[in-house]
Amino acid sequence: MTDINKIPPQIRRDIVRMVHDVQSGHPGGSLGTVEFFTALFFEILRDIQPENFKIESTGEDTFILSNGHITPVYYSTLARRGFFPVSELSSFRKLGSRLQGHPSTHDGLPGIRIASGSLGQGLSVALGVAQGKKLNLDNHLVYTLHGDGELQEGQIWEAVLYAGAKGIDNLIATVDYNNAQIDGKVDDVLSLGDLKAKFKAFNWEVVDIRNGNDLDAVIKGLKEAKNLSGKGKPVAVLLHTKMGFGIDFMEGDYRWHGKALNDEQLEKALKQLPETLGDY
Amino acid sequence: MKKYTYTEKKDTRSGFGDALTELGKKNKNIVALTADVAGSVKMNEFAKLFPERFFDVGIQEANMIGMAAGFTLEGKIPFASTFAEFITGRVYDQIRQAVAYSEKNVKICASHAGLTVGEDGATHQALEDLGMMKMLPGMVVINPCDYNQTKAATLAIAEHKGPVYLRFGRPKVPNFTPENQKFEIGKAVVLNEGKDVSIFATGHLVWEAIKATEKLEAEGISVDLINIHTIKPLDKKAVLNSVKKTGAVVTAEEHNRLGGLGESISGLLSSEYPAPQEFVAVNDKFGESGTGDELMKKYGLDAESIYQAVKKVLNRK
Numbered sequence: 001m002t003d004i005n006k007i008p009p010q011i012r013r014d015i016v017r018m019v020h021d022v023q024s025g026h027p028g029g030s031l032g033t034v035e036f037f038t039a040l041f042f043e044i045l046r047d048i049q050p051e052n053f054k055i056e057s058t059g060e061d062t063f064i065l066s067n068g069h070i071t072p073v074y075y076s077t078l079a080r081r082g083f084f085p086v087s088e089l090s091s092f093r094k095l096g097s098r099l100q101g102h103p104s105t106h107d108g109l110p111g112i113r114i115a116s117g118s119l120g121q122g123l124s125v126a127l128g129v130a131q132g133k134k135l136n137l138d139n140h141l142v143y144t145l146h147g148d149g150e151l152q153e154g155q156i157w158e159a160v161l162y163a164g165a166k167g168i169d170n171l172i173a174t175v176d177y178n179n180a181q182i183d184g185k186v187d188d189v190l191s192l193g194d195l196k197a198k199f200k201a202f203n204w205e206v207v208d209i210r211n212g213n214d215l216d217a218v219i220k221g222l223k224e225a226k227n228l229s230g231k232g233k234p235v236a237v238l239l240h241t242k243m244g245f246g247i248d249f250m251e252g253d254y255r256w257h258g259k260a261l262n263d264e265q266l267e268k269a270l271k272q273l274p275e276t277l278g279d280y
Numbered sequence: 281m282k283k284y285t286y287t288e289k290k291d292t293r294s295g296f297g298d299a300l301t302e303l304g305k306k307n308k309n310i311v312a313l314t315a316d317v318a319g320s321v322k323m324n325e326f327a328k329l330f331p332e333r334f335f336d337v338g339i340q341e342a343n344m345i346g347m348a349a350g351f352t353l354e355g356k357i358p359f360a361s362t363f364a365e366f367i368t369g370r371v372y373d374q375i376r377q378a379v380a381y382s383e384k385n386v387k388i389c390a391s392h393a394g395l396t397v398g399e400d401g402a403t404h405q406a407l408e409d410l411g412m413m414k415m416l417p418g419m420v421v422i423n424p425c426d427y428n429q430t431k432a433a434t435l436a437i438a439e440h441k442g443p444v445y446l447r448f449g450r451p452k453v454p455n456f457t458p459e460n461q462k463f464e465i466g467k468a469v470v471l472n473e474g475k476d477v478s479i480f481a482t483g484h485l486v487w488e489a490i491k492a493t494e495k496l497e498a499e500g501i502s503v504d505l506i507n508i509h510t511i512k513p514l515d516k517k518a519v520l521n522s523v524k525k526t527g528a529v530v531t532a533e534e535h536n537r538l539g540g541l542g543e544s545i546s547g548l549l550s551s552e553y554p555a556p557q558e559f560v561a562v563n564d565k566f567g568e569s570g571t572g573d574e575l576m577k578k579y580g581l582d583a584e585s586i587y588q589a590v591k592k593v594l595n596r597k
Contacts, residue, residue, distance in 0.1 A: 057353040064350075105382050113353055115382045118373050124343045125378055128350020128358070135311070135332065136354055155374070158343035 004042050006276035007080060008034045008215060012246045013273045014076035014280060018092040020266045025093060025101070028256035029147060030073035032178050032213070032241040036145065037077040039218040044226070046140060050082035053110035061140045062129050064114060066122020067147035067176065068102040069258065075099050078111035080277065089280040120153025122146065123173055127159055130171045141229055144173045149181030152190050163234040164203030172225045174237040177212070180254035199236040212241035247272055281472045281497045281505075284490050286426075286456040292448035292484075293391045295430030297322025300359055303438050304330045310438065311351055313360040315341050320450075321361040321391045345371045348386045349378035357385060357438055363397075364390035364406035364447060372412055379443045380416040387437050388413075389446045393423075394534035395562070395579055396451045396484060396572035405567035411539015413445040414512045420444040420465060421512040423533075423541075425486035427455040429509060432463035440465055447483065449534075451572045454487050466510045468518035474502035477590050478522040478529050482508045482541045485532040485560065488576075491583035496590055503590070514544050520553055528597045529557040530589045534581055537561035556596035558589035 011034045019025040040063060041048070047060040065074055072092070079086045084098070091097035098109040102117030114125050122144050130142040150156065163171055175195070179186045186192060199206045205228045209221035218239070225235045243257065244250030247269045261269060303310045304326050312326050313335045327334040337344045341362060348358035360367065367390050368375070379386045390409060397404045414421045420440065424430040430448050437444040457469075471486075472493055481489035486507045493503045504522045508515065523529055529549065531542035542559040549555055562579050576582050 055353070056355055058355055062353065114349060114384075115377050118377045121342075121346050121374055121378050124346020124374075125350040125353075127343070128347035128356075129353050130350075131335070131347070132311075132351045132354025132356050135356070138354070155342040155346070158340040159346070162337060162340060162343055 002277065004038065005215065007038045007042060008246070009273045010275065010277040011038065011073060011076045011080060013270060013275060014089055015072040016247070016261055016266055016269045017279065018072050018076070018089055019260045021090070022093040023260040025072055025260060026069040026258045027072060027261065028180065028243040028250065028254070028258070029067065029070040029176060029178070031247060031250065032243045032245045033070060033073055033145065033176050034246065035213050035215045035218045036174065036176070036239055037073050038215060039222055040143060041077050041081045043219050044222050045143070050110070053083060055105065055113055057113060057129055058136055058138055059140065061143065062113070063143045064122045064126045064129065065103060065116055066144050067119060067150050068116030071099070071101065071103060074103065079280070083111040084109065086280045119147070119150045120155040123156055123159035126171055126173070127163055127168060130168050133170055139170070141226065142171050146173065146175050147181070148175055148177050148179065148186050148192060149189070151175065151192055151195070160199070160202045160204070167232045168234050169230050169232050171234045172229060172237060173234065174239050176241055177238045178241045178243045180243040180257065182257050184254055196238060203233055205233045205235045207235060207237045209237060209239045212239035213245045281493060284456045284471070286454040288455055289452040290427035290455045291450055291452050292424060292427055292430040293322050293450060295424070295427040296361070296389055296391070296434050296446070296448050297325060299431040299434030301325045301329065303435065304333065307357070307438065309356050311335065311356045311358050313337060313344050313348055313358055315339055315344050315362045315366065317362050321389070323361065341366050341371045342374050345374040346378050349382060349384045352384045352386060357387070359387045359389055361389035361391060363404060364393035364409045365404060368406060368409040368412050376416060380419050383418060384443060385441055387444050387446060391448055392450045393447045394449055394484065395567045395575040395581065396449050396534065398572040398575065399569050401569040402566040407536045407562050407567065408539060409447065410511055410535050410541065414539070414544065418442060419512065420510070422465065422510050423447040423483040424509045425483055425507055426453055426457050428459050428461060429457045429463065432461045433509065436463040436465055449484060451484070453484055456487065466513045466515055468515035469507040469509065470505070470518070471507055472503055472505040474504040475525050476502040476528070477594060478504045478506065478526045479532065479586065479590065480506050480508050480519065480529065480541065480545055481532040482511065484534050485581060488581070488583040489532050489586050492586035492590065495583070495587055501590065501594070508541055511541050511544060514548060516548055519545055519548055523549060523553055523555050527555050528593045529555050530560060530586060530593055531557065532560035532586050535561055537563050556593050558593040560585050560589050
């Protein structure tokens with residue numbers, strides 16, 4: 001397999017090019033979670049079958065994306081991992097594409113098992129998968145990703161309560177903890193307070209990944225989370241990232257949540273990102 | 281006309297519960313979910329026999345719908361059930377995204393639908409659910425009329441791959457359709473053949489329509505009476521064949537006139553075979569407290585209302 005360190009810069013190139021091409025989409029959270037997606041799909045998930053994708057998840061570690069708007073990083077990762085041709089990234093958000101603005105099973109894009117976009121639903125879906133795996137005596141794990149702003153949704157806390165109370169311990173839920181949402185900092189819009197204490201109070205294990213944009217740290221943190229699974233509690237991963245990471249003028253700025261780069265910005269961005277695996 | 285009789289009154293929700301138990305015995309992939317109303321939706325027997333496949337999620341309808349969608353990814357056939365209002369209006373976005381748009385094999389089973397919930401009042405009387413559900417692409421919408429038919433429908437939807445909305449209720453109503461009937465999704469059931477007027481009824485209103493038909497036939501009015509247990513996909517052929525014979529239509533349902541069966545039928549007829557139509561339905565109102573029978577009378581959802589609607593539509597022919 002490719003040197004894993006070559007993957008993040010290429011995914012970042014894909015992200016900014018895809019979003020620039022259609023002048024729409026969500027680059028901020030996508031850029032911030034590149035290391036997470038790389039770690040997950042190229043190192044952590046067991047027994048996934050990119051070339052032989054089935055909508056049913058039995059017999060493999062299963063990933064559910066709850067904050068569906070970060071499709072640029074999701075699609076790029078799936079394509080680079082071999083779920084569908086890299087060339088198809090050029091159809092992102094265009095009429096007739098399988099690469100819808102938000103993930104959809106409707107058009108049969110390999111890698112997608114459930115639609116997301118309306119926030120707050122993915123943890124509940126993951127609970128169904130996790131309990132289904134237990135019924136099937138399948139010891140694979142279920143992973144999710146959520147935005148921190150997304151945790152303002154009430155349904156998330158229904159699922160957090162349920163998972164903790166019922167001891168759903170084959171579930172690892174990661175929060176992209178970048179303190180940014182559309183209208184500003186999460187702390188300013190609606191603070192989550194002491195998130196770690198909240199998860200612990202709901203009977204979850206919590207792993208902090210202090211530098212969520214360091215690939216080695218993310219892999220190490222996710223492995224730690226995996227080691228905590230199977231012990232009677234669900235596991236939350238607080239993934240401290242920077243929105244827009246990897247491009248100096250975008251880093252840490254919530255205004256890049258859902259804004260496309262213009263021509264000049266694209267040129268500037270691409271100069272900061274080596275083309276390691278070949279552009280689509 | 282053929283005489284319809286019954287030996288006992290039974291609640292349609294028990295038809296659901298009994299069928300679910302039967303399904304649980306036959307198929308280990310059946311899982312049942314409810315949100316703190318296991319007894320009310322008649323899941324107690326399933327829960328007792330298959331505790332590992334029964335999930336009482338607590339008072340968390342949104343989480344329940346998401347979980348049901350997730351179960352399908354592991355090859356399970358989830359039957360999620362609570363009161364009709366809370367499993368539609370409260371979780372419409374969850375059903376839309378995680379079930380309908382995602383094309384998941386989830387069975388959304390709604391009890392306590394309509395005015396016949398009675399004393400609990402308008403907060404618990406779903407009169408908009410059929411409309412909400414039929415607007416979702418790919419959603420099958422079924423509203424059976426009695427215990428036997430609800431049981432048969434429950435068994436049938438387990439065999440159908442895809443999202444289904446199954447609606448039933450709390451009151452004990454005449455159980456007149458055949459035991460062990462074969463339930464065909466999307467296939468209307470002709471209860472009486474006639475030539476003067478078509479009555480299309482669904483759910484609890486089917487028995488009321490039978491009583492109205494008996495009275496009308498006794499007066500020499502020939503009624504084509506059809507039980508539309510599947511609102512979507514609508515049995516267009518059955519509707520058109522009937523209206524081509526009669527040229528006049530009455531629809532009857534325990535639902536808001538907006539979004540209900542009547543609207544589906546008038547939509548079909550206006551483009552294929554226009555005919556005068558009268559609607560026996562709740563006329564854009566919320567319900568209120570009272571006994572089920574009192575409410576059905578007050579809101580014009582009984583045999584007498586159907587009888588009057590036929591008289592009215594015949595004058596418009």
